[in-house]
Amino acid sequence: MGSLLKEIRNGGHSVADTESKAGFGGGVEDVYGEDCATEDQVLTPWTASVASGYTLLRDPHYNKGLAFTEKERDAHYLRGLLPPAVLTQELQEKKLIQNLRQYEVPLHRYIAMMDLQERNEGLFYKLLIDNVEELLPVVYTPTVGEACQKYGSIFRHPQGLYISLKEKGKILEVLKNWPERGIQVIVVTDGERILGLGDLGCQGMGIPVGKLSLYTALGGVPPSACLPITIDVGTNNQKLLNDEFYIGIKQKRATGQEYAELLEEFMTAVKQNYGEKVLVQFEDFANHNAFELLSKYSKTHLVFNDDIQGTASVVLAGLISSLKLLGGQLADHTFLFLGAGEAGTGIAELIALEISKKTNAPLEETRKKVWLVDSKGLIVKSRIGSLQHFKKPWAHDHEPIKELVDAVKAIKPTVLIGTSGVGKTFTREVVETMASLNEKPLILALSNPTSQSECTAEEAYAWTKGRAIFASGSPFDPVEYEKKLLVPGQANNAYIFPGFGLGLIMAGAIRVHDDMLLAASEALAAQVTQENHDKGLIYPPFTNIRKISANIAAKVAAKVYELGLASNLPRPKDLVKYAESCMYSPLYRSYR
Numbered sequence: 001m002g003s004l005l006k007e008i009r010n011g012g013h014s015v016a017d018t019e020s021k022a023g024f025g026g027g028v029e030d031v032y033g034e035d036c037a038t039e040d041q042v043l044t045p046w047t048a049s050v051a052s053g054y055t056l057l058r059d060p061h062y063n064k065g066l067a068f069t070e071k072e073r074d075a076h077y078l079r080g081l082l083p084p085a086v087l088t089q090e091l092q093e094k095k096l097i098q099n100l101r102q103y104e105v106p107l108h109r110y111i112a113m114m115d116l117q118e119r120n121e122g123l124f125y126k127l128l129i130d131n132v133e134e135l136l137p138v139v140y141t142p143t144v145g146e147a148c149q150k151y152g153s154i155f156r157h158p159q160g161l162y163i164s165l166k167e168k169g170k171i172l173e174v175l176k177n178w179p180e181r182g183i184q185v186i187v188v189t190d191g192e193r194i195l196g197l198g199d200l201g202c203q204g205m206g207i208p209v210g211k212l213s214l215y216t217a218l219g220g221v222p223p224s225a226c227l228p229i230t231i232d233v234g235t236n237n238q239k240l241l242n243d244e245f246y247i248g249i250k251q252k253r254a255t256g257q258e259y260a261e262l263l264e265e266f267m268t269a270v271k272q273n274y275g276e277k278v279l280v281q282f283e284d285f286a287n288h289n290a291f292e293l294l295s296k297y298s299k300t301h302l303v304f305n306d307d308i309q310g311t312a313s314v315v316l317a318g319l320i321s322s323l324k325l326l327g328g329q330l331a332d333h334t335f336l337f338l339g340a341g342e343a344g345t346g347i348a349e350l351i352a353l354e355i356s357k358k359t360n361a362p363l364e365e366t367r368k369k370v371w372l373v374d375s376k377g378l379i380v381k382s383r384i385g386s387l388q389h390f391k392k393p394w395a396h397d398h399e400p401i402k403e404l405v406d407a408v409k410a411i412k413p414t415v416l417i418g419t420s421g422v423g424k425t426f427t428r429e430v431v432e433t434m435a436s437l438n439e440k441p442l443i444l445a446l447s448n449p450t451s452q453s454e455c456t457a458e459e460a461y462a463w464t465k466g467r468a469i470f471a472s473g474s475p476f477d478p479v480e481y482e483k484k485l486l487v488p489g490q491a492n493n494a495y496i497f498p499g500f501g502l503g504l505i506m507a508g509a510i511r512v513h514d515d516m517l518l519a520a521s522e523a524l525a526a527q528v529t530q531e532n533h534d535k536g537l538i539y540p541p542f543t544n545i546r547k548i549s550a551n552i553a554a555k556v557a558a559k560v561y562e563l564g565l566a567s568n569l570p571r572p573k574d575l576v577k578y579a580e581s582c583m584y585s586p587l588y589r590s591y592r
């Protein structure tokens, strides 16, 4: 949008609609022309605005704060509304990062970042992009977890769209209330499994908001094309239900037909309002809904489950890249998971698929390389009758084993992956057993936030005498072990979904296919340099994430074209260049 002459921000409803229904003259004015309606009088809140003056300063899309030039201050009625100094965006950024660093409490940094996002979008993204390693833990895991737990009390401006049971039958209208029309990515949660923190109900909104800020900062999808949504069907979290400040509907979760009908209405309305090519990313649903929603809507919509598919793709990338350090092929390894839910079985399936593609062995065979432990112990054939459907393919022949450490001793994995959502479950004995079995044990503690990590980086290195290759879902600082600096990696789907989504959008994909996930994994693995490997890293640092995302997007888009699922034709020749050219820039524009 080059011009400041803006559409009236009244969603899909035109001014004419508003005028004819309510009438503009309905205000009750005092002698100063101000509203003096009493509680029993109705009035019409209306505005028809060109963003200038005070309004311009309060519009985060256009506000530049002290970076408005003298000419712009004259042209846009800003004189006197700002202090006289004119700063560059770089100087504003320098000031902000200094301010942020003064907050010692991570949540205060989070709140400061959210305030900035609501005040000055360009500056927010410039700051986040330029300081990605430092600020990712602020706007994303681990701090976003605490923010969700306290969302009721830190909540300032609503940041996304809330669709609750109260909106049943009206979801299309609710979507039309959102001010932006050109939505390309929706991240939606129902708040039932927020990171490893459980059911946070409506307060889960922090997750779609955080994920979408990464879509923009890491993947270059413009903020105006991103829509965070929370579907509120109640919560089973009694603490929230008892909290007088809880922001969601106060009832137990709707389930069964009532839940399915609301989701069906939502998915239908999304397609009706935004068309076939809008990407819906399911995030942090509980597994009893997640698998079913993915399987149902992947046939009719462009959907992607980040916890199942994005996590699978990022872990597979790490495994492919780790072969440079471990040697051999993927098929030579044995994988053991703690946690057999969305993340665990999602990763397991993509590993088996990759091995199957590489070795031409059937999936039923390659799955035997992968073992999972859930809260009841090792998943084995004798349990098959009572297993949830997504666990059944992993029920291999073996005697039952209850404890993880005994499973490690029996299965002798080369790779141990934590996807349990429960912290401290990789005990000293578990990790030492891995070290006794492997020269370089590969240990991935994927659960978020940091409090739920299966072990810390320090523990992984200490208990393996510095031999572990370690990565975790939430970041850990480098660890000095016997005078050597060991650098842990971050195995988080944030490496994948922004580039993956960009690739789908670029190609105008209409469906997601597993081969696109494999393409994303290979693209990410290819971005790990010798220098990274020399430090023991299996992922590249986040500093170059936009370049990495462009490469992932290009490979994903190429696969979309190859599979005949692209609608943006003709195919651009150089997909990496094209991806880069599509990416949002946070630099300020000049206003005429």
Ligand SMILES: NC(=O)C1=CN([C@@H]2O[C@H](COP(=O)(O)OP(=O)(O)OC[C@H]3O[C@@H](n4cnc5c(N)ncnc54)[C@H](OP(=O)(O)O)[C@@H]3O)[C@@H](O)[C@H]2O)C=CC1
Binding pocket: 193, 194, 195, 196, 197, 286, 287, 306, 307, 308, 311, 314, 338, 339, 340, 341, 342, 343, 344, 373, 374, 375, 376, 418, 419, 420, 421, 422, 425, 446, 447, 448, 449, 452, 472, 473, 474, 491, 492, 493, 494
């Ligand atoms: N790093 C990343 O990018 C990602 C990390 N995650 C993290 O992974 C974790 C799990 O997420 P998700 O898979 O969606 O959750 P699910 O609820 O789908 O799965 C959790 C699994 O862990 C098992 N489990 C729970 N407690 C124990 C225990 N004490 N011992 C053994 N197994 C246990 C459960 O067993 P049972 O089935 O018997 O109940 C279940 O199989 C979360 O913390 C999440 O933050 C998720 C996605 C991405």
Ligand SMILES: CC(=O)C(=O)O
Binding pocket: 141, 194, 195, 196, 284, 306, 307, 447, 448, 473, 492, 493, 494
């Ligand atoms: C990273 C992520 O998606 C999760 O922990 O749920």
Ligand SMILES: [Mg+2]
Binding pocket: 195, 283, 284, 306, 307
């Ligand atoms: Mg998630």
